[in-house]
Amino acid sequence: MSDSNKPLFSRPALAAIMLLCTLAIWLLNLAVPSSKLPTPHIETWTTTSGIPVIWLKQEQWINSNKLEIRFSFRSVTTNTTLIQTTLAMLMSDSLPLSTASINQRLTPLAARASSYYDHENQTIGLTLSNEPKYLIPTLTLVSNWLKNPVFKHRTFDNWQRQHQNSLPAQHQLERVLFLDKNKQQDASEMVNVSLEQVSNYYHSLKTSAATIFIIGEMSPGAKQTVQNAINLISQDYRLSNASAESIIYEPLSTVIQKNEGDLWQTRSAMALMPVSSVKEWISLQLWGTDLVFTLNKQQHIDFVQLALTLSPQRPWAWWNIQYGDKIAAVPNQPSEEENRFINAKSLAFADQVPSVSDKKAFQTLLNTFKQQLEQQTLSPTWWSTIATQVTHEDGQLTLEQFANSYQEAIDSFTIEDYQTALKHLLKPSSYQEIQVYQ
Structure with missing residues (x-):
C-alpha cells in the first residue's frame, strides 16, 4: 500500500479521538442550561415628578397584547x-x-384593576391591552380614577357593616408578631376606621411612591401613550422616605388559645430574614411547598394554607391549619409515617423540614418547581408579582438582579444551598401560634 492510501490514524488513535469528541460533547451539554427560562430585558426612566419607572420585557411577548x-x-402604618x-x-x-365599580367600567376595555398590601408595601395594579383601541381609553379612565377618587359614604358604611368587629387572621398574626405588646392598638381601633382616615391615607400614598413597573410588550407608540399617562397620574407623587434598613424583631415564641373544646384551627406566624438572593427565594418556595405537603398528608388535617410576605425589612411567613373530625378506624390502616403527628411549629426549624435531609424529596420538589417556573416566567402577571412582592429597589434583591441571575440560580441550585439558606432565613424563636377551639 502506498503512503497515500494509508489511514491517517491508527485504530487506537481513532478510538482516543472518538472518546475525546464524546467528552467534548458531554462538556458542551453541561454548559447548556438545564431549564428553559426566558431572558428578560429591562429599561428604566423617571417620571416628570421623579418616580423611577422600570419596564421589563422579553422576546416571547413580541406578539402578545398583555x-x-x-x-x-x-x-x-401599623394599622393594616x-x-x-x-x-x-x-x-x-x-x-x-x-x-x-372600577372593574365594571374596565371590563369592556379588556382591562382590570387590582391591589395588594402588606405591612410595608402597597400596590395598585392594572392589567390592560397594549392595542391602541383599548389602551388609550383605558388609560384615560384610569387617570381620572387615580388622580381624584371619590370615597362614597354609602359604600364605606356597607363595608363597615360587613367587616364589623372582625380582624382578619393575617392582621391578628401581624399584631402578635410585629407590634410591641405594651403599645398595641386596641382591636376595635384596628377594625373601626373612619372615612376621613381612608381619604387621608390614600393621599399619604401619593407622598410615599416607590417605583412604577411596566411588564409586557409596547410598540414605540404604545410606550409614549403609557409614559404620558403615568406622568399625569404621578404628577403629585413624591418618593417615599421609608427607611430601607433591615429591622429584625424576634418576640419570644408564644401560643395563644381561644375558647375551649376541640381544636378547630391553628394559625401560625414566623419572622424571616430579608431575602437577599434568588437562591434564598427558591429555598422559601421549596420550604413552603414541603410544609404544606407534609402537614396535609396527616389524617387529622383537612387542609393547610401558607403565605409568604417577602417585604424588604420585616418579611414573615404565616400558615393556617384546618382540622377535621377524628377519623374512625378503617380496614386498611395507614402507615406509621402517615399516623405520626407533626406539630405545626416543628417545620419552623430548618433541620426538621423533610426535604432538607432527604435528597430524593429535595430533588422531587426542585424538579417540580423548575417545571412550574418554565410556564410561570412566560406570564407578565408573574413578573409583576416578582417586581412588587419579592424584589425591592431599595432592598437587597432588585428586579434587575433577579432577572439577570435567576436562570443561573435555578440551574446551579443544590441541597447544600437549600440547607444554608433555610438556616439563615427561618427564625423559629419568633414563632407565634393562635389555637382556635370550638
Whole structure:
C-alpha cells in the first residue's frame, strides 16, 4: 500500500479521538442550561415628578397584547386594616359620578384593576391591552380614577357593616408578631376606621411612591401613550422616605388559645430574614411547598394554607391549619409515617423540614418547581408579582438582579444551598401560634 492510501490514524488513535469528541460533547451539554427560562430585558426612566419607572420585557411577548402596570408605594402604618379598607374603597365605586365599580367600567376595555398590601408595601395594579383601541381609553379612565377618587359614604358604611368587629387572621398574626405588646392598638381601633382616615391615607400614598413597573410588550407608540399617562397620574407623587434598613424583631415564641373544646384551627406566624438572593427565594418556595405537603398528608388535617410576605425589612411567613373530625378506624390502616403527628411549629426549624435531609424529596420538589417556573416566567402577571412582592429597589434583591441571575440560580441550585439558606432565613424563636377551639 502506498503512503497515500494509508489511514491517517491508527485504530487506537481513532478510538482516543472518538472518546475525546464524546467528552467534548458531554462538556458542551453541561454548559447548556438545564431549564428553559426566558431572558428578560429591562429599561428604566423617571417620571416628570421623579418616580423611577422600570419596564421589563422579553422576546416571547413580541406578539402578545398583555400589559401589566404596577404603582408601588411604601406608606408605613401599623394599622393594616386602614390599608385594607382604603384599597377596598378604591376598587369599589370610587369613580366620580359613578355607581359602578372600577372593574365594571374596565371590563369592556379588556382591562382590570387590582391591589395588594402588606405591612410595608402597597400596590395598585392594572392589567390592560397594549392595542391602541383599548389602551388609550383605558388609560384615560384610569387617570381620572387615580388622580381624584371619590370615597362614597354609602359604600364605606356597607363595608363597615360587613367587616364589623372582625380582624382578619393575617392582621391578628401581624399584631402578635410585629407590634410591641405594651403599645398595641386596641382591636376595635384596628377594625373601626373612619372615612376621613381612608381619604387621608390614600393621599399619604401619593407622598410615599416607590417605583412604577411596566411588564409586557409596547410598540414605540404604545410606550409614549403609557409614559404620558403615568406622568399625569404621578404628577403629585413624591418618593417615599421609608427607611430601607433591615429591622429584625424576634418576640419570644408564644401560643395563644381561644375558647375551649376541640381544636378547630391553628394559625401560625414566623419572622424571616430579608431575602437577599434568588437562591434564598427558591429555598422559601421549596420550604413552603414541603410544609404544606407534609402537614396535609396527616389524617387529622383537612387542609393547610401558607403565605409568604417577602417585604424588604420585616418579611414573615404565616400558615393556617384546618382540622377535621377524628377519623374512625378503617380496614386498611395507614402507615406509621402517615399516623405520626407533626406539630405545626416543628417545620419552623430548618433541620426538621423533610426535604432538607432527604435528597430524593429535595430533588422531587426542585424538579417540580423548575417545571412550574418554565410556564410561570412566560406570564407578565408573574413578573409583576416578582417586581412588587419579592424584589425591592431599595432592598437587597432588585428586579434587575433577579432577572439577570435567576436562570443561573435555578440551574446551579443544590441541597447544600437549600440547607444554608433555610438556616439563615427561618427564625423559629419568633414563632407565634393562635389555637382556635370550638
